[in-house]
Amino acid sequence: xxxxxxxxxxxxxxxxxxxxxxxxxxxxxxxxxxxxxxxxxxxxxxxxxxxxxxxxxxxxxxxxxxxxxxxxxxxxxxxxxx
Numbered sequence: 001x002x003x004x005x006x007x008x009x010x011x012x013x014x015x016x017x018x019x020x021x022x023x024x025x026x027x028x029x030x031x032x033x034x035x036x037x038x039x040x041x042x043x044x045x046x047x048x049x050x051x052x053x054x055x056x057x058x059x060x061x062x063x064x065x066x067x068x069x070x071x072x073x074x075x076x077x078x079x080x081x082x
Contacts (some may be wrong), residue, residue, distance in 0.1 A: 009068025025054025052076035
């Protein structure tokens with residue numbers, strides 16, 4: 001399941017974001033969206049977890065969790081191919 005993670009503190013790294021989700025299971029991939037001009041975080045990213053149960057647990061537990069100076073918003077990513 002691919003999760004959209006929004007409102008990420010701009011100081012959080014991909015490794016730190018991945019670590020948050022790994023507490024709930026296997027993380028297949030973790031990508032922060034970066035500004036093309038300066039390489040800084042845009043404050044959102046995607047986490048893919050192969051097991052739906054683990055992804056749902058991560059979504060439930062991390063949505064609205066305060067990390068750094070921001071309150072994360074986690075939801076299932078929309079399928080762009082639809």
